[in-house]
Amino acid sequence: MTTASTAVATHGLRKHYGKHEAVRGLDLRVATGSIFGLIGPNGAGKTTTLRMLLDIIRPTAGSIEVLGANPTAAGADLRRRIGYIPGELRLVGKMTGRQTLDFYAEVSGPVARGRPEELAERLGLDLTRQVGTLSKGNKQKVGIVQAFMHAPELLILDEPTSGLDPLVQREFLALVREAREAGATVLLSSHVLSEIQQAADDVAVLAAGTVVAEGDVSSLRLGAVRRVRATLAAPAEQVTALLGGVPHLSEVEVAPDGAAPEAATPTSQQPTSQQLTSQQLTSVTLTVQGEIDPLVKALATTSVRDLAIEEPDLEESVLALYGPGATSTATTTNTASKEADR
Ligand SMILES: Nc1ncnc2c1ncn2[C@@H]1O[C@H](COP(=O)(O)OP(=O)(O)OP(=O)(O)O)[C@@H](O)[C@H]1O
Numbered sequence: 001m002t003t004a005s006t007a008v009a010t011h012g013l014r015k016h017y018g019k020h021e022a023v024r025g026l027d028l029r030v031a032t033g034s035i036f037g038l039i040g041p042n043g044a045g046k047t048t049t050l051r052m053l054l055d056i057i058r059p060t061a062g063s064i065e066v067l068g069a070n071p072t073a074a075g076a077d078l079r080r081r082i083g084y085i086p087g088e089l090r091l092v093g094k095m096t097g098r099q100t101l102d103f104y105a106e107v108s109g110p111v112a113r114g115r116p117e118e119l120a121e122r123l124g125l126d127l128t129r130q131v132g133t134l135s136k137g138n139k140q141k142v143g144i145v146q147a148f149m150h151a152p153e154l155l156i157l158d159e160p161t162s163g164l165d166p167l168v169q170r171e172f173l174a175l176v177r178e179a180r181e182a183g184a185t186v187l188l189s190s191h192v193l194s195e196i197q198q199a200a201d202d203v204a205v206l207a208a209g210t211v212v213a214e215g216d217v218s219s220l221r222l223g224a225v226r227r228v229r230a231t232l233a234a235p236a237e238q239v240t241a242l243l244g245g246v247p248h249l250s251e252v253e254v255a256p257d258g259a260a261p262e263a264a265t266p267t268s269q270q271p272t273s274q275q276l277t278s279q280q281l282t283s284v285t286l287t288v289q290g291e292i293d294p295l296v297k298a299l300a301t302t303s304v305r306d307l308a309i310e311e312p313d314l315e316e317s318v319l320a321l322y323g324p325g326a327t328s329t330a331t332t333t334n335t336a337s338k339e340a341d342r
Pocket residue numbers: 017020021022040041042043044045046047048049087191329330331332333334335337338339
């Protein structure tokens with residue numbers, strides 16, 4: 001049973017699409033009043049899981065409780081207490097944004113006067129335009145407004161920021177935090193780690209239909225995997241040698257990258273070996289797991305001409321931490337056994 005402090009719970013949840021098992025025995029617990037992030041690479045089973053919570057598709061096995069009810073039995077009353085942004089939003093192209101929201105308001109229950117307009121304004125959405133003429137990002141804004149406008153107890157948001165520009169993403173995350181402050185629970189799925197890191201209190205990492213890591217955001221090691229690209233004024237052999245002393249590196253590629261045009265050799269005297277080596281450029285790409293300090297210190301023993309540190313995509317992080325087994329079945333698609341939604 002869910003308790004007052006649990007908004008969503010699943011036990012041994014499974015979903016087969018024909019022979020393909022998209023969700024494999026999932027136990028989730030989302031605390032009431034929290035922002036819970038469900039992250040995972042493409043095909044991990046996020047959408048399948050969220051659709052089961054809403055009774056859009058039914059589980060093959062296991063149980064679900066949402067706001068203390070069983071979604072397969074609770075029907076429309078439960079649905080009205082939830083705001084949902086589906087992964088793929090389907091809107092009627094000829095309706096304006098306002099007509100679309102009026103339609104959703106009839107289904108979802110009471111909407112405070114002026115609230116849709118306020119949300120649309122914050123997101124920069126023109127409600128007078130037909131939704132068929134809107135860009136992907138603006139269509140997504142219609143989806144956000146309809147999910148938030150009736151102040152639901154639970155928000156289930158499937159990849160909600162896809163197509164949004166960074167400023168709108170920030171506004172969206174502000175809406176999520178405000179909803180939590182007002183007492184709502186938010187279940188947010190994404191394949192973008194940084195988005196979840198900014199917003200979520202707790203996180204479950206899904207890969208191949210199972211949870212491979214969970215906990216509070218700061219305890220997750222995923223964020224500690226970074227991709228580094230650097231150009232150093234040093235010969236490749238020297239770079240290889242200095243990287244040899246740095247722990248937790250993988251996918252290291254070191255390649256000569258021509259000469260540095262700005263490193264002029266003095267003509268009045270014979271160049272020293274130091275001056276000779278400083279002319280050679282070497283490019284490095286690598287993945288570092290954990291502390292970045294030893295790597296930065298090692299690179300800084302040469303003249304660093306360029307440096308970029310990037311967040312790898314989630315698939316790379318999951319692979320780096322949990323091995324290929326964590327994602328290999330997630331990317332298997334069983335197209336031969338497509339199943340109708342219900
Ligand atoms: N209707 C369907 N019929 C057959 N296989 C399906 C169906 N829907 C999803 N799948 C498969 O189930 C697995 C999980 O898909 P799901 O859409 O839940 O993943 P996801 O984590 O939401 O991925 P994404 O981030 O790409 O949306 C994938 O292998 C997918 O191909």
